[in-house]
Amino acid sequence: MIGAARGRVEQHGAHSGAWDVGRLMVAPDLQGQGLGRDMLARIEGAAPADVAAYVLFTGAGSVDNIRMYKKAGYRLRGPLAGEPGAVVLTKRRR
Template structure:
């Protein structure tokens, strides 16, 4: 739950259309910051979003009925929690909502997760600052998609002192 009492809830298949709209709004800004439209989130279809809703643990935030933010996570390679699609409506960015979602998705990772991993644009300075403040570290030694960087964080420290935001 957010500080104002707004719940963070699991996404449903019915959220797919709004998630696609939010995703496009958010990744247009990323395309501008990174000087490329070669960003997978910009090229996904409604069917793609419906498909990943079945493959990722996805959470959304609604305000006055409007889907304004979302995040997703899933286990990769046995003990790594892959975090993705942290998105906040452009008119609400900078309010701390993205950081709250980042904390939430880490807190709901399954037991046994040893680390968190996420990607962001190589020129996405604002995102990189937020992730670094949250304890993530750039990992230039790990492969990243073209134009992106990978950041990781140990899960052991975080899980001990964080509860899911919905509790």
């Protein structure tokens, strides 16, 4: 497996109606080649037309992940409620 990603419409909570990007991963020996950015763009592109925003979470100490998400237009929103050590990032759909 090279990588994986999941997207689904958030049904509950503060981000209800947003496209929840999850399980984005790239095999460790293939990281750093732009595959994560490509997969992120593809999973965003799979969102239904009526979705106005994207939301995802990652580890607060995952500096490389946070950097990639920020370069892709995501904004750090703070800690993920109920999940110590995780942060939420959001992006408006254009």
